[in-house]
Amino acid sequence: MDFKLTEEQQMLQDTTARLVRDAYGFEQREALRRSELGFGQDFWQTLGALGLTSVPFAEQYGGFGGSGVDTMLIMTELGRGLCLEPYLQSVIYAGGLIQQLGSDAQKNDLLQQVASAELQLAVALEEPQSHYHLNDVQTRAEAVEEGFRLSGRKVAVIGGHSAGLILVSARVAGDARSEDGISLFLVNPEAEGVRRRVYPTVDGFKGCELFLDDVFVPASSRLGENGKALAALRYQQGRAIAAQCAEAVGAMQAACDLTLDYLKQRKQFGQPIGKFQVLQHRMVDMRTELDQAISMATLAACVADQPDSDERSRTLAAAKFIVTRAGRLICEQSIQLHGGIGLTEEYVGSHYAKHLVMISHQLGDDDHHLKAYSRLMQVA
Template identity: 70%
Template structure:
């Protein structure tokens, strides 16, 4: 098979790489991380101006009609630069949910704004007890005259601290863990009764817990049909996982490059430590893991936009397992080959390691996806 990029994909990669290279030195990233919004507003606007946020959306809603491969191209470069901007959560995950579930009016109103980065979205589906199960929803939405009243809590909403709208899953019918009865709502985080508690995650990004106490929303806030959001949530989370795998590969490539450069320059006994055969073998092992992760990320990207099926779900679950384990291996070995400097906050490798640790757990850890893969194989 030919895995080379076509001319348009290569131009897209060059554009993102140049943007990240010019705007995202490690020192600049630290300034962005410490800002109130947790990322660069100027760079985020450039994503809109250059059309990068429009890549995954259909042409009829103002997008470029890109597929999983174009998403992979963008996300790899963002991972290489450890970019903090909410591309994955606002554009890929939340934007995909609006595109799949939204009415014609909702899509016409929201998607052009998301594609231009004038509107930032965040997806609030995780709860303290849910442990990666999208159907484990205790947040309640009770029907009332003209709309709904929400009660509950969502945890670790990445990008939620600065989002203009939250996509919130809530149970409108059935019992906890039921496959039906989960609905999705568009919630203004400034609405009465909504409280956000912000914090930094281990990899420097900002997230929040969101609390809903008698939050009243109109009927127009419902996204899709009542009680039928679970399949769309799983499908779009699959697209987000494929994009995240690509982002992790970019981060792993950067970590391998940093480690190799260090082995070539750090000297012991008057020679570069990279001349020691034992360290060469470990560097080779890191590249083997990187190659395997890259192959699985490409597979996930190729199936991400296909119709929902057990085969698609198996491929994405397998990719997440391989990428998560490769990320941990590369992070651990990169730190060990660097020695103490690899753990310091002032050195970029430690931030790649923290990000890869976060990737290994977000949207489900490798044990969760290995179990998912096993269950899907049982159903063949």
Template identity: 70%
Template sequence: MDFKLTQEQLMLQDTAARLVRDNYDFERREQYRRREHGFSEPFMQQLGELGLCAVSFAESYSGFGGGGVENMLIITELGRGLCLEPYLHSVVFAGGLVAQLGNRVQKEALLPQVASASLQLAVAVDEPHSHYQLHDVQTGATAVKGGWKLKGRKSVVIGGQSAGLILVSARNGHGVRDEQGISLFLVDQHAPGVRRRAFATLDGRMACELYLDDVWVGADALLGEAGQALPAIRYQQGRAIAAQCAEAVGSMEAACALTLDYLKTREQFGQAIGKFQVLQHRMVDMRIELDQATSMALLAACVADQPDTDARSRTLAAAKFIVSRASRFIADQGIQLHGGIGLTWEYMLSHHAKHLLMVARQFGDDDHHLHAYARLLQVA
């Protein structure tokens, strides 16, 4: 296979890399993290102005018609800079759901705004008890005159503290763990009955717990057919997993570079510690894990936009498993090779390590995806 990037893809990658390099040194990242919403709104606007938020959308909705590989090139650079903006959750995950499930009016109204970064979206599909099971939905949706009433609680909504609209999964029929009867709704953050509790996640990003107390939404807030949203949620979460694998690769590359530089400069017994063979072997082990994760992230990007099949699901599960394992290994080894400085808040490696540990658990941990892979093998 030919894995060479096209001229347009190289330009896209260079644009993203330069933007991150010029705007996301460690000191500025810390300033962004302390802001009200936990990221830089001007930087998110720059992503929109440069067309980076529009890459994956169709041209008819102000996009460029890109796919998984183009998403990978952008998000790898965002991961390398540990960017705090909810690009993955707003553009890839939520934007993908609107593009797949929305009617013409909804897509024409929302997608150009997401593409220009004038509107931020978030996805609320996890609940306190669900543990990665997208069909385990207790949030209820009751049909009323002119719309729906939603009641329930959603957990760890990344970017939900600042999103203009939140895509909420809710059950309008069947049993609690039935795969039928799950719908997806657009919920305005300012609607009566909506309450959010914002908090910082392990890696410094912001999320919220979302509480819905008989929140009324109009009939036009329903995305797709009532009770038929689960396949689209699973499909788009697959695209988000592919993007997250790319984000992890960017972070792992930066962590490996920091560790290698430290081994070359830190001295003990009159010489750089990188001259000790045992440390060289551990650095090689980190690079091997990174190379494996990079290959799987590329494979995931190549299948992300393919039709929903067991083969696609197996590939994405395998990629998430390999990348999660590699993320944990590189985070642990990087800290071990640095010693105490690797844990300090003022040093970038500690933030990469926390982000990689977070990546290893979002959208399903390695055990979850190993079991999913095994089930799909049995089906095959």
């Protein structure tokens, strides 16, 4: 199999890498992290101006018509730079849901705005009790004249504090864990009855809890067929998992490079500590895990846009499991090899570690995906 990038893909990777390298130094990131918005509005607009926010969308909606591999290249570089912009949530996850479920009018109206970075989206699919299960939805949507009224609570809405629209899953029928009866709605966060509790995440991003108190949404704000959104939620979560694996790989590559440089520079007993064989072995373990993670992230990117199937789901579950385990080992070893400095807030290495920990708990942790993989195994 040929894993060489095309000329266009190489240009895409180089453009993203150069942008991140020039605009996202550690000091700049720290200033953005502490700002009220929590990320760089100018950087977000630059992503749009360069067409990077349009890559996953069809050409008829102002997009590039890119594949999962194209998305992987962008996400790897954003992960390498610890970029705080909600690209995954807005462009890949929410944008993918609109592209799959939206009417022609909704896609024409919204996707071009997302592709140009004029509109930022967020997804609100998790609830306090759901624990990664997209079908565990207690938020209710009651049909009323000309629309619906939503009531409930959503958690871990990354980027929800600044989103122009939030995609909210709500139950229109069935019991709390029924697979039927779940719809998806476009909710204006400034609408009456919507409240957000904003907080910083461990790795420097911003998220919020979303409280919905009898919030009216017009019928035109529902995405797709009433009560039939779950399949699309799961499919698009798969695309988001593949992109997140690529982001984790970028962070792991940077952490390995940072650790190797430290081993070459830090001296003890009159020589660089990288001369000690036991530390060389630990560095080799890190690189071995990284190579395995790169292979699985690449495989996930290749299947991300394929039609839904058990094989696709197995591959994505395996990728998230292996990338999560690799990320945990790499960040732990990096901290150990750096010594005390590896835990300090002032050192960039600790931020890679925190980001990899957060990635391991988003869109399903390793235990969740191991169970999913086991359920999907075809037993002869």
